[in-house]
Amino acid sequence: LGRSGIDAETWDELEEALLLADVGVGPTMEILDHVRARVKDEGITDPEALVEVLKAELKDRIGGGDRTLRRDVSDGRTCVWLFVGVNGVGKTTTIGKVAARERAEGRQVLLAAGDTFRAAAAEQLEMWAERAGADFVRGAEGSDPSSVIFDGVQRAASRGHELVLADTAGRLHTKVNLMEELAKVRRVSDREPGQVAEVLLVIDATTGQNGLTQARQFAEAADVTGVVLTKLDGSAKGGIVVAIQTELGIPVKLVGLGETAADLVEFDPDEFVEALFASASTPAAHRETP
Amino acid sequence: MFDALSDRFDGIFKRLKGRGRLGDAEVDEVLREIRVALLEADVNIAVARGLVGRIRERCVGEELSRSLSPAQQVIKIVHEELIETLGGETMKVTFASKPPTVVLMAGLQGAGKTTTTAKLARWFKQQGRNPLLVGADLQRPAAVEQLRTLGSQIDVPVWSEPTDPVAVAEGGLAEARRLGRDVVIVDTAGRLAIDAEMMEQVRQISGAVDPHYTFLVIDAMTGQDAVSVAQAFHETLALDGVILTKLDGDARGGAALSVKEVVGRPIAFASTGEKIADFDQFHPDRLAGRILGM
Numbered sequence: 398l399g400r401s402g403i404d405a406e407t408w409d410e411l412e413e414a415l416l417l418a419d420v421g422v423g424p425t426m427e428i429l430d431h432v433r434a435r436v437k438d439e440g441i442t443d444p445e446a447l448v449e450v451l452k453a454e455l456k457d458r459i460g461g462g463d464r465t466l467r468r469d470v471s472d473g474r475t476c477v478w479l480f481v482g483v484n485g486v487g488k489t490t491t492i493g494k495v496a497a498r499e500r501a502e503g504r505q506v507l508l509a510a511g512d513t514f515r516a517a518a519a520e521q522l523e524m525w526a527e528r529a530g531a532d533f534v535r536g537a538e539g540s541d542p543s544s545v546i547f548d549g550v551q552r553a554a555s556r557g558h559e560l561v562l563a564d565t566a567g568r569l570h571t572k573v574n575l576m577e578e579l580a581k582v583r584r585v586s587d588r589e590p591g592q593v594a595e596v597l598l599v600i601d602a603t604t605g606q607n608g609l610t611q612a613r614q615f616a617e618a619a620d621v622t623g624v625v626l627t628k629l630d631g632s633a634k635g636g637i638v639v640a641i642q643t644e645l646g647i648p649v650k651l652v653g654l655g656e657t658a659a660d661l662v663e664f665d666p667d668e669f670v671e672a673l674f675a676s677a678s679t680p681a682a683h684r685e686t687p
Numbered sequence: 688m689f690d691a692l693s694d695r696f697d698g699i700f701k702r703l704k705g706r707g708r709l710g711d712a713e714v715d716e717v718l719r720e721i722r723v724a725l726l727e728a729d730v731n732i733a734v735a736r737g738l739v740g741r742i743r744e745r746c747v748g749e750e751l752s753r754s755l756s757p758a759q760q761v762i763k764i765v766h767e768e769l770i771e772t773l774g775g776e777t778m779k780v781t782f783a784s785k786p787p788t789v790v791l792m793a794g795l796q797g798a799g800k801t802t803t804t805a806k807l808a809r810w811f812k813q814q815g816r817n818p819l820l821v822g823a824d825l826q827r828p829a830a831v832e833q834l835r836t837l838g839s840q841i842d843v844p845v846w847s848e849p850t851d852p853v854a855v856a857e858g859g860l861a862e863a864r865r866l867g868r869d870v871v872i873v874d875t876a877g878r879l880a881i882d883a884e885m886m887e888q889v890r891q892i893s894g895a896v897d898p899h900y901t902f903l904v905i906d907a908m909t910g911q912d913a914v915s916v917a918q919a920f921h922e923t924l925a926l927d928g929v930i931l932t933k934l935d936g937d938a939r940g941g942a943a944l945s946v947k948e949v950v951g952r953p954i955a956f957a958s959t960g961e962k963i964a965d966f967d968q969f970h971p972d973r974l975a976g977r978i979l980g981m
């Protein structure tokens with residue numbers, strides 16, 4: 398954007414940056430329409446100023462919503478955070494990270510291995526529990542995930558732990574029976590002595606355009622309260638969360654930046670938007686196809 | 688989420704009834720719709736640009752036949768171009784003259800490598816082979832345990848040791864020779880394409896076992912980033928093919944098309960579920976229809 402005025406090419410470049418970040422065609426057009434109107438109203442002619450307006454528009458869109466993690470539960474109930482999402486996005490790893498953080502803040506935590514399906518899923522979670530010094534409950538392979546989590550909640554309650562982090566098996570949002578199973582997991586986790594305070598949908602930053610459908614379906618089945626955006630340490634920008642926040646009103650609460658316990662941060666809309674435009678274009682994207 | 692492409696086109700073409708050739712303005716309008724459809728299917732923006740260019744040439748150049756409506760005609764052109772881009776034929780897997788045939792699996796975190804390693808082993812078994820699985824992911828918690836569990840489900844031995852990934856890969860190859868296994872599939876840790884150290888590690892693994900086939904495992908839900916990821920893996924490992932996973936969902940899988948276009952290697956296999964049997968060789972025509980929402 399080194400040119401002196403705003404021309405069609407400027408708009409094309411901005412459009413390309415947003416599309417390359419996986420913001421999606423619909424949202425990109427809508428955002429640029431807004432920006433176009435503002436640029437006209439405010440008589441903006443400098444490309445740099447235009448970029449600032451675009452950034453502000455994006456920050457507006459994803460800046461809203463309450464991003465604090467809820468711990469408030471009724472008297473005598475044990476707080477449960479459920480982690481849900483499609484396969485391989487980083488649910489189990491995020492639980493490990495959150496557990497480490499909670500432990501460092503002095504809370505007693507229990508990890509419940511609600512993924513009874515995938516090979517060695519419980520072993521994986523158990524290793525994270527050991528690393529974090531958290532309590533751990535698992536069931537037999539193939540057993541009912543709701544019961545395993547409920548066992549975990551009861552044990553946490555009886556031992557006076559403050560928080561249960563419940564893992565669930567990865568599932569595609571298109572699988573009706575698995576989404577029903579998830580709805581049940583949520584209901585059972587919400588039974589006394591437990592109470593669900595957060596349902597965190599884990600979204601992989603590489604996710605393309607079906608990420609919005611993922612969020613919609615998981616929200617419908619399990620009443621999602623926030624998004625964890627993982628793998629933002631890679632080259633993908635995670636732009637699909639713009640649509641998730643704008644259309645479904647689900648805020649991003651946490652961000653995963655690596656594979657170790659320390660690689661978890663709060664979502665920062667400013668940083669996210671800046672990163673969206675930082676070398677958004679890859680050599681590949683600029684390769685001229687014949 | 689998306690309207691089927693034919694629905695999109697119908698409106699435009701209603702106004703074009705009875706024409707034998709499309710005018711420039713109509714072609715532009717149709718091509719804009721095609722571009723949107725491709726982008727919504729996660730086709731990389733640069734790849735979409737190239738594709739649309741080729742489709743434009745054919746739409747302008749070809750006399751439209753009488754038997755098809757303009758809409759049908761254009762959809763047919765788009766469909767053909769997609770199949771062409773995806774590679775017409777199903778990939779033929781051949782075997783090393785001096786066994787074992789070595790297969791290396793690589794890809795981003797969570798793409799489905801370990802699951803696919805087991806699925807591929809089952810597939811090789813069905814071809815009458817005797818695979819050995821090698822667990823060279825010593826990083827992700829319980830990765831080797833996961834592979835062992837899957838191996839036992841399909842009755843295929845798994846070899847690993849807690850040394851380092853390069854040594855494990857070498858050791859696995861030696862173990863296969865010792866046991867007389869004729870296929871070795873090496874599972875590796877997930878890694879980011881921009882992680883220089885981890886990319887160097889997988890390069891060394893590849894150097895140590897000199898694979899006959901190196902597959903990049905790609906999640907069908909991947910967006911625009913797939914192309915740079917594939918290029919980086921291709922530069923490091925000289926890929927032989929791509930394995931596309933999680934096709935059982937509603938993702939259009941346009942990223943896979945982009946990867947094929949950019950690295951020029953076929954999509955060899957497709958994975959369509961969490962169960963080991965949910966796996967087969969790849970058929971380009973099916974994905975072409977899916978990308979178009981047909």
Ligand SMILES: Nc1nc2c(ncn2[C@@H]2O[C@H](COP(=O)(O)OP(=O)(O)OP(=O)(O)O)[C@@H](O)[C@H]2O)c(=O)[nH]1
Pocket residue numbers: 482483484485486487488489490491512515518565566567568599627628629630631652653654655656660796797827877879
């Ligand atoms: N680079 C990077 N890798 C991550 C991040 N979060 C998770 N991963 C990796 O992603 C892979 C999948 O993570 P898991 O935690 O097993 O994902 P999951 O959602 O529990 O997977 P399933 O239970 O199989 O559905 C692992 O290799 C993790 O180490 C992150 O923020 N950055």
Ligand SMILES: Nc1nc2c(ncn2[C@@H]2O[C@H](COP(=O)(O)OP(=O)(O)OP(=O)(O)O)[C@@H](O)[C@H]2O)c(=O)[nH]1
Pocket residue numbers: 484485515567569794795796797798799800801802803824827830875876877878904932933934935958959960961965
């Ligand atoms: N629905 C569906 N899930 C799949 C498919 N292939 C793999 N998975 C799931 O995706 C998740 C990740 O698979 P893994 O095989 O652990 O992926 P990976 O690439 O080895 O992960 P890392 O080793 O952590 O990098 C698991 O939950 C698998 O069951 C598929 O075709 N469809």
Ligand SMILES: [K+]
Pocket residue numbers: 484485486601603796797798906
């Ligand atoms: K993924």
Ligand SMILES: [Mg+2]
Pocket residue numbers: 488489490512518564565566567
């Ligand atoms: Mg998991």
Ligand SMILES: [Mg+2]
Pocket residue numbers: 800801802824827830874875876877
């Ligand atoms: Mg793996």
